[in-house]
Amino acid sequence: MSMTLIAVGASAEAAPSTKNTNVASAEATTSSLKRMINIRSTGTKCGKTVIAEASGRGRMTLRIDETRSTGSVLSKNIELSKGAISAGVGWDVTKSRSITVSGSKEVPPGKYGTLKAYVKYTGKKFDVEEFRHGIPDDWVTIRKNKTAYRPIGVCFKYSER
Numbered sequence: 001m002s003m004t005l006i007a008v009g010a011s012a013e014a015a016p017s018t019k020n021t022n023v024a025s026a027e028a029t030t031s032s033l034k035r036m037i038n039i040r041s042t043g044t045k046c047g048k049t050v051i052a053e054a055s056g057r058g059r060m061t062l063r064i065d066e067t068r069s070t071g072s073v074l075s076k077n078i079e080l081s082k083g084a085i086s087a088g089v090g091w092d093v094t095k096s097r098s099i100t101v102s103g104s105k106e107v108p109p110g111k112y113g114t115l116k117a118y119v120k121y122t123g124k125k126f127d128v129e130e131f132r133h134g135i136p137d138d139w140v141t142i143r144k145n146k147t148a149y150r151p152i153g154v155c156f157k158y159s160e161r
Contacts, residue, residue: 033131034080034142036088040125042147046155047073047119051101055114058107062115062158070119071096075146079128089124089148097151105158113160123149 051070054062072093078085086092099119107113128143 034084035129035131035139036080036084036126037129037141038125038127039088042123042125042149044120044122044152045149046157047121049118050116051119051154052117053114055112056107058111058113058160059109060107061104062107062113063104064115064117064156065102067098067100068119069096069098070151072151073121073123073147073149075148077143078146079143085148088126089150091150093148093150099151099153101154103154103156105156107160111160113158116157116159118155118157119151120153120155121149122152123147 051068052064052066054064056062072091072095074082074085074093080088082094086094101117103115103117105113105115125145125147127141128146129139130142131138132140
């Protein structure tokens with residue numbers, strides 16, 4: 001097991017965990033010590049916002065060729081710094097990444113086609129615990145199923161009428 005301890009603010013001491021073995025980062029703030037646990041892959045998913053689009057009446061080829069810069073997407077109310085999240089998920093959640101959007105689709109004669117591009121993401125899901133001395137087990141889960149996604153490419157969706 002590998003554990004990264006990241007301290008920010010007031011000094012605090014990390015307590016050993018007895019119940020969770022997948023602990024990636026801990027952070028001391030002025031009021032408490034927090035850590036990410038149960039870090040697991042979410043697989044891939046397509047974003048919901050169109051980043052490029054081409055449309056037209058066939059017979060023709062729709063083509064999209066451009067480069068976009070896009071950043072990580074984080075859940076709300078995680079209660080950890082971006083540095084601690086970056087250490088836990090394994091990539092810098094503060095940096096944007098350049099992706100190339102390139103694709104084409106043939107529209108049949110007499111049809112109207114639309115080709116849309118979306119950012120493709122891969123991600124990690126995790127829980128956040130807070131250290132509270134004096135209670136059973138000392139670590140209390142304060143946030144469940146939080147997510148961090150990073151861009152890895154492009155998804156295309158084609159429709160015609």
